[in-house]
Amino acid sequence: MSGTQGRDGRVLPALPYCVMAVVAVAELATPTGFGLLPLISLGPAFAGLVGSKRRTARIGALAVLLCAGLSAYDGTWGRRRVYIAAISVAGVTAAGLAAVALRERRDAELASVRSIAEVAQRVLLRPVPRVAGELRVAVSYTSAVAQARIGGDLYEVVVAAGGTRAVIGDVQGKGLEAVETAALVLGAFREAAHDEPELAGLGRRLERAVDRELRGERFVSALLVEVPAGGREVTFLNFGHPAPLIARPDGTTLFPEPPAYALPLGLNVPGGDRPVPYTVPFTPGDQILLYTDGVSEARDGAGDFYPLAERVSLLKDPDAEAALERLRTDLVDHAAGPLHDDAAMLLLRHRSAP
Numbered sequence: 001m002s003g004t005q006g007r008d009g010r011v012l013p014a015l016p017y018c019v020m021a022v023v024a025v026a027e028l029a030t031p032t033g034f035g036l037l038p039l040i041s042l043g044p045a046f047a048g049l050v051g052s053k054r055r056t057a058r059i060g061a062l063a064v065l066l067c068a069g070l071s072a073y074d075g076t077w078g079r080r081r082v083y084i085a086a087i088s089v090a091g092v093t094a095a096g097l098a099a100v101a102l103r104e105r106r107d108a109e110l111a112s113v114r115s116i117a118e119v120a121q122r123v124l125l126r127p128v129p130r131v132a133g134e135l136r137v138a139v140s141y142t143s144a145v146a147q148a149r150i151g152g153d154l155y156e157v158v159v160a161a162g163g164t165r166a167v168i169g170d171v172q173g174k175g176l177e178a179v180e181t182a183a184l185v186l187g188a189f190r191e192a193a194h195d196e197p198e199l200a201g202l203g204r205r206l207e208r209a210v211d212r213e214l215r216g217e218r219f220v221s222a223l224l225v226e227v228p229a230g231g232r233e234v235t236f237l238n239f240g241h242p243a244p245l246i247a248r249p250d251g252t253t254l255f256p257e258p259p260a261y262a263l264p265l266g267l268n269v270p271g272g273d274r275p276v277p278y279t280v281p282f283t284p285g286d287q288i289l290l291y292t293d294g295v296s297e298a299r300d301g302a303g304d305f306y307p308l309a310e311r312v313s314l315l316k317d318p319d320a321e322a323a324l325e326r327l328r329t330d331l332v333d334h335a336a337g338p339l340h341d342d343a344a345m346l347l348l349r350h351r352s353a354p
Contacts, residue, residue, distance in 0.1 A: 012050045016043040016059045020066060027070050037085040040067055041092040048096035048103075056100050060093030124183050128157040128346070130320075133164035134227055136349040138320035140328045144294070144339045152178030152220075153292045153344035154186055158193040163229045165193045165202070168290040168346050169222035169241065172264075177218065184213050185220055185265065199226045199277050203237045210265040219266035223290060225348070227282060234282035237275050240264035242296050247312045249285035255309075256280045284352035287315055289327075294343030298335045306334050320349050 020043035027036045040063045047059040064086055071082040128139050137157050152171025157164065167189050171178040188209035189202070196202040203224055210220060223241040227234050236244060236256065240263055243255040262275035282288070291308070298306040311330055317323035324347045331343060 012046075015049070016045075016047040019043050019046055020059075020063060024066060024070060028073070037067060037070060037081060038088045040070075040085060041088040044089060044093040044096050047093075048099040051100070052104075053097050053100045056093065056096045060089060060096070063089045063093070124179060124186065125155065128155070129159065131351070132157050132159045133229055134231070134351055135164050136320050136351055137166075138324040138347040138349075140324045140343075140345045140347075142294070142328055142332065142339055142343045144342050152182040153294065153342045154182040155290070155344055155346045156186055156189055157346070157348075158190060160194050162197065163231065164227045165199070166225040166290065166346060166348065167222060168225075168292065168344060169220050169239075169265075170292040170294075170344075172217075172219050172221075181210075181214065181218055181220060184209060185222065189224075199224055199235050199237050200275075203239070203275055206239075206265055207268055211268055214266040219264040221264040221293075225288065225290065227348070232281065232283050233279050234288060235277050235279045237277050238262065239275055240267075242291060242293055245289040245291070245308060245312070246280060246282070247287045247289070247315055251312075253309050253312050254280075282350060284350050286350045288348040289315070290346040290348070292342065292344045294339055294341035295331060295345060297341065298331055298339055298343065300334050301336055306331055315347070320347055323347065 020040055023036060023039045023042065026039075030036060043063045044056060044060040047056040067082060067085045067089060071079070071085075125141065128137050130137055135157075139155060141153065141155075152173065153169070154171070155166070155168045157166045167185075169182070169185055171181045171185075173181075185206060188206050192202050192205035196205060206222065206224075220239070221241040222239040223244060224237040224239075225234060225244070226237075234246075236258070238258040238261075240261070243257050246254050246256060248254075256278065259276050259278055260273050262273050289308075295306060296308060300306075311327060314326045314330055315323045317326060324345060328343075328345065332339065
């Protein structure tokens with residue numbers, strides 16, 4: 001991506017000068033009166049793609065001078081075609097200046113929206129504790145580059161009386177509505193995580209909160225996690241979310257699936273299947289990677305999904321944050337460009353040595 005941006009950064013600024021040079025050479029190489037002179041206006045036309053109003057006006061003035069010089073060289077100064085070419089250059093330059101003004105205003109508005117969105121998301125996704133009960137925690141959030149369409153990926157880690165609880169989720173849709181829904185889920189989780197003695201009760205609290213507030217077709221996939229204090233197991237409660245990845249010290253990996261699949265939050269159907277908590281051994285040296293579908297569904301140029309299970313070796317770094325950063329970098333390299341969806345990852349490591 002950086003190579004493409006670098007080429008564009010060199011080619012686009014030089015394009016107006018190159019076009020005017022080609023037209024000038026063609027005008028000199030063709031018989032007098034052939035009619036290529038008005039094409040000089042292509043220079044100011046391309047000038048509006050990048051740069052400021054001053055640069056566009058400067059290129060327009062250069063195009064007018066070039067028209068005058070070429071007409072004086074071939075003895076056509078004062079003829080009607082020269083006036084037509086000069087008027088064409090002036091008109092295209094004026095249009096280019098208007099386009100640059102609109103682009104600069106749009107860019108300023110977009111920058112403002114992006115900054116507000118980023119601040120809102122930082123407030124919503126507050127830093128997680130690096131150490132939480134039996135766990136060492138690291139988090140990564142990579143935003144999709146799609147204007148200011150911020151996503152609704154969410155995560156949180158709470159140290160409660162009976163152990164450590166975590167959530168990761170993905171709100172359907174983009175924009176401020178998705179952020180509002182993520183805030184709703186996180187607020188309910190942060191409160192209920194300290195009150196509910198069982199993970200199933202915590203899940204029901206989230207369901208009720210979402211069912212009260214969500215309207216239309218919005219929903220939230222979510223995965224709840226509980227590691228009891230001093231325990232050697234982890235319990236999951238899955239609301240239509242991608243299965244977690246567990247990496248053992250011996251290199252084995254597994255994606256523990258729920259005994260019965262349940263619908264995401266917000267799609268509660270009367271009489272439908274309820275999520276069932278399921279427990280998996282979690283011993284010293286084990287790691288749990290929670291992630292959103294922006295990770296598992298990231299594609300490369302050939303359309304292949306990101307091979308998460310094959311990249312577990314990247315998590316062997318003793319520093320949890322460094323390990324997760326290596327995985328994030330590999331994910332972006334696999335996509336070979338901006339991700340099409342936000343990608344959140346939460347790494348939970350057993351603090352005890354194997």
